[in-house]
Amino acid sequence: MTTSRPRVAIAGMSIESSTFSPHRSGWEAFTLRRGDELVRHYPFLADGAPLRDAAAWTGVLHARSLPGGAVPAEVYESVRDEIVATLRAQQAEHGAYDGVLLDIHGAMTVVGRDDAEADLAAAVRAAIGPGTLISTTMDLHGNVPRELAEASDLITCYRMAPHEDVWETRERAAANLLSRLREGGAPKKAWLQVPVLLPGEKTSTRIEPAKSIYADVARVAELPGVVDAALWVGYAWADEPSCRAAVVVTGDSAEVIVREAEQLARQYWEARDDFEFVAPAAPYEECVAKALASAERPYFLSDSGDNPTAGGAGDVTWTLAQLLAEPAFRTLPEEGGRTAIYASLPDASAARAVADAFAAHGAGAAVDVEAGARVDDGPHGPVRLRGVVEHVSEGDPDAGIVAVVRVDGLRVILTERRKPYHLESDFTSIGLDPRGTDVVVVKIGYLEPDLYDMAADWMLMLTPGGVDQDLLRLGHHRLAAPVHPFHDFEAEPPLRAQLL
Incomplete structure (x- = not known):
C-alpha cells in the first residue's frame, strides 16, 4: 500500500x-x-x-x-x-x-x-x-x-x-x-x-x-x-x-x-x-451495383480486404482497378456519368511524380503514372492512372504527399505513405466534397463515427487483401485447434476460468 x-x-x-x-x-x-x-x-x-x-x-x-x-x-x-x-x-x-x-x-x-x-x-x-x-x-x-x-x-x-x-x-x-x-x-x-x-x-x-x-x-x-x-x-x-x-x-x-x-x-x-457483419456485405459487383442504383448520397463502400487500420498493406489495387474500368465512372458527370472518390492508394514514387507535374503546370496538369502494388501485389499489379491533377499538398504528418488525380468521374487520392481516411475533414482539406459525391470508397472495415454519420447508406465490400473478411480463404494453419469457425468441435469447450 x-x-x-x-x-x-x-x-x-x-x-x-x-x-x-x-x-x-x-x-x-x-x-x-x-x-x-x-x-x-x-x-x-x-x-x-x-x-x-x-x-x-x-x-x-x-x-x-x-x-x-x-x-x-x-x-x-x-x-x-x-x-x-x-x-x-x-x-x-x-x-x-x-x-x-x-x-x-x-x-x-x-x-x-x-x-x-x-x-x-x-x-x-x-x-x-x-x-x-x-x-x-x-x-x-x-x-x-x-x-x-x-x-x-x-x-x-x-x-x-x-x-x-x-x-x-x-x-x-x-x-x-x-x-x-x-x-x-x-x-x-x-x-x-x-x-x-x-x-x-x-x-x-x-x-x-x-x-x-x-x-x-x-x-x-x-x-x-x-x-x-x-x-x-x-x-x-x-x-x-x-x-x-x-x-x-x-x-x-x-x-x-x-x-x-x-x-x-x-x-x-x-x-x-x-x-x-455490421452492414450489408457482398462482393464488389453487388456493392457497386447497389450503390449506383440507390438514390442515397453519399453512398459509402468499404474496401475491407486492404484496410490499413486492420493491418492491410494499403496498396492493394484490386478494387481500384475495377473502379477504373467501371462504365459509370468512365463518363464525365456532365455527360451523364457518376462521381466517385477512392481513398486511398500509397505509392511514394507515383505521388512524387504527380507532385512534380503539379509544381510545373498547376491544377489541371495531365499525368500518366503507374501506382500501387509495390508491397502487396498478390491480388492485382500496379494500376495506370491517366488523368488530371486537381490537388497536391505536402507535409501531411501521416501521408506525406497527398495528391488528387481525377480519372473521368473518379477521383483517386494518391499518397506518399499509408493513411486511413476517417474524417470528413480528411477529404475537405484536400478540396474534395464527399457529401456531394455519388460513391465514396474507403479502405476501412466498419465506418468510423464521422463517416458513419455522413453516409446516407453504406455496404461492406468483401475484397481481397491481407485482412480479407473471408477468414477461411486466408489459410490459417497455426491456431491452437479447435477454434470456431476454423475447426469442428467434438464436444462443448469447458470454459473454466483459471485463477491467476
Whole structure:
C-alpha cells in the first residue's frame, strides 16, 4: 500500500500486425515518445486533469504505429530493451517504481516470435520486480495468452467497436492502478480463453449480439468484489496459436470473478453463430451495383480486404482497378456519368511524380503514372492512372504527399505513405466534397463515427487483401485447434476460468 504520491512509469509498444500481408512495419512506421512528451500524450494527464497530480508520472518509451505487417525482430527488441534498460536505470537512481502503465495493442506480431506482448510484459516484470503493480491497457482486438495475463496485475481493454472509448479505457487502467496502490494491492484475476476468432466487422458493439454482451461486461465491472472486467475478441488476421477471444475479470472475491468470467465466456461462445457483419456485405459487383442504383448520397463502400487500420498493406489495387474500368465512372458527370472518390492508394514514387507535374503546370496538369502494388501485389499489379491533377499538398504528418488525380468521374487520392481516411475533414482539406459525391470508397472495415454519420447508406465490400473478411480463404494453419469457425468441435469447450 502506498501512502505518499506514487511513482508510475508509462511504457509500451502498440501495433496491429497482419501475418497475411507482405508489409513489414519497420522504424519508419513507429512514432516514438519519451519523457514529458509521452506523459502529455495522455489527455487525462494534462495539467489540471484529475489524475495528473495523483502520481508522479514518468514517460519511459512508447512506440506506436498504424496497423500493418509484422514487426522486424530487431525493431521490437530495440524498443523492448530500451524500456527495460531505462526502467532499471531510473530505479537504480530513484528507487523502485510503485506502478507501471503498460500501453499495448495486443495484436503485435514480431517476425520469428509468438506472443510478443507477453514477452514485453515479462521483460518489464523482470526489470521492476514482483512488488511493482503493472496495469495493462489494450485494444479489444488483441489476444491474451496466459503469460500476458500473469505478468499484468491489472488488465483491461476497450468496450466499444468502433473504438470511441480509447482514452476512457486508458484512463480506467490508470485509475485502477492508482486505486490499488492506495489500497488493496494486486487483485486476483480470473482468466480464460474462448475458442472463437471473428473479424471486428462481425463483432461491432453497434449491433447485437456484441452490443448486449459488452453491456454485460460493464455490468460485471461494477459488481461488489470486482475491480474490472474485460472481453477481447482476438485478432483474426494473425496466424498465431493464441489468437482467439479471451476474458479477464479482476477483483478481490475469487468466487465472484470466476463466476462472472465464465458467464461472459459462455455468452460469447453461445452467440458465436449469431455474429453478423455490421452492414450489408457482398462482393464488389453487388456493392457497386447497389450503390449506383440507390438514390442515397453519399453512398459509402468499404474496401475491407486492404484496410490499413486492420493491418492491410494499403496498396492493394484490386478494387481500384475495377473502379477504373467501371462504365459509370468512365463518363464525365456532365455527360451523364457518376462521381466517385477512392481513398486511398500509397505509392511514394507515383505521388512524387504527380507532385512534380503539379509544381510545373498547376491544377489541371495531365499525368500518366503507374501506382500501387509495390508491397502487396498478390491480388492485382500496379494500376495506370491517366488523368488530371486537381490537388497536391505536402507535409501531411501521416501521408506525406497527398495528391488528387481525377480519372473521368473518379477521383483517386494518391499518397506518399499509408493513411486511413476517417474524417470528413480528411477529404475537405484536400478540396474534395464527399457529401456531394455519388460513391465514396474507403479502405476501412466498419465506418468510423464521422463517416458513419455522413453516409446516407453504406455496404461492406468483401475484397481481397491481407485482412480479407473471408477468414477461411486466408489459410490459417497455426491456431491452437479447435477454434470456431476454423475447426469442428467434438464436444462443448469447458470454459473454466483459471485463477491467476
